[in-house]
Amino acid sequence: MTATETRRTKAAIKEPAPASLSTRTLALDAGNYDLKFWDGNTHPRAIRSIRYQLPQGRDAVRYLDTSPLIELADTTRYHFGTQAYKYRRQQQTVIENKAELARLHLYACLEPWDGSSEFSLNLHVSTPEPSRTEQALRSQLMGIHEFKRNGTPFRVTVDRVSVEREGMGAYCYAQRLGLIPDNGYTVVIDIGGGTWLTRLVDAEGDVINENVMDRGGTYELATSISFDKRLADALGTTADPGIVMDGFKSAHAYADTGLSWSLWLEEYLDPWFRGIFQTVKAQYTPYMSRVTRFLVTGGGSHLITERLAGRKLFAMIPDPQFANVRGLYPLPEGLQLCMTTR
The missing domain is CATH 3.30.420.40 (ATPase, nucleotide binding domain)
Structure with a gap:
């Protein structure tokens, strides 16, 4: 403000x-x-x-x-x-x-x-x-x-x-859904609009390592797409990244113009996806042998759902956009499964 x-x-x-x-x-x-x-x-x-x-x-x-x-x-x-x-x-x-x-x-x-x-x-x-x-x-x-x-x-x-901590609400919600193993470490990967972050959480619910990236969320992906000449030339001007972000949830269409980047989305999505997971791997290399779950959540996670489908270690939360807020809301006393992680 x-x-x-x-x-x-x-x-x-x-x-x-x-x-x-x-x-x-x-x-x-x-x-x-x-x-x-x-x-x-x-x-x-x-x-x-x-x-x-x-x-x-x-x-x-x-x-x-x-x-x-x-x-x-x-x-x-x-x-x-x-x-x-x-x-x-x-x-x-x-x-x-x-x-x-x-x-x-x-x-x-x-x-x-x-x-x-x-x-x-x-x-x-x-x-x-x-x-x-x-x-x-x-x-x-x-x-x-x-x-x-x-x-x-x-x-x-x-x-x-x-x-x-942002992302830990999603962890709590996933725990309630039975998506978190009883042993080993869980890596929470929360892909948001402006940022993405990770938390390494042990079986007791304690955060033992974390990384917050100020950039790299879906807005960065949208900005890259907004400068592509195939979209800009069709519009007659540079596209608005905010409208591109909206398009990620509506068949990759640019508002009501009838224009779409879906045919060449992969050219941008692949390096964006790889950049995130290469960073995660580098961050948590010393712990990888004990990781039993990668929990992928956040409003941008739907962009990579198909890539992760069927991978044993990965779990996607249903309706991931609201996973964090659902987990933030306190359950009745005695039912809360995850520990407070301040």
């Missing part, structure tokens, strides 16, 4: 509210591509992680639950999600520091609860490197927040913020 945005949003934070409010629990995985959130009911939800800050003199286009309009106490407005494409010069989280946007991302994901927009909240979030960003996340998220979402005034008191 810019310095100006930070000053504006500070007005939304006030003193803690009385403890008489009903308390809600929410898991939030604010990714570079999607903001995922889950309250333990129905299916996790996702909002495309782009936004547009509206000038005071401009009306917003239609807002939706999946593309909400956020208004802060000082009347500053941000339109999130796919509707932000209808403005010019959107801001994409994937090229920013998502930890600095934690407050705005929370507002985008908060919906009324049991018909009320005033409640207390226990929040479970993840970040690639808690040692670097946990304090900043807590300072942004704790306290009382007042804002409007899609025209509805909210007053939300965040009483508790639990911060976990």
